[in-house]
Amino acid sequence: MRGGQGRVEVGTVSVQATSGRGLTAEEWAERCLKHIIHVGEDANPLIRDQALAYQDQIRKVLVTYMDRAIKSNRTTLYNILLNQGHKDMAEILLKL
DSSP: OEEETTEEEETTEEEEOOSSSOOOHHHHHHHHHHHHOOOOTTSOHHHHHHHHHHHHHHHHHHHHHHHHHHHHHHHHHHHHHHHTTOHHHHHHHHHO
């Protein structure tokens, strides 16, 4: 069992808690990366360095596209709320 701040792992189950918010694109990217790329602690240092560099590149791509997906979803929600006459609620989405 490994644990960290606000996080507990048991086997293949992990929990990451936040308070008053959902996970950020960066936090989701980290979780996703663990399923895409695993860098073994005993890996050859040259291979390990290359894998970690690749992981950093993939992280940037994931965060970029997750941010775009979030903004796109907010645009959809904004338009739904606006079309149903809830301009005040629609405007809240623009502030997030």
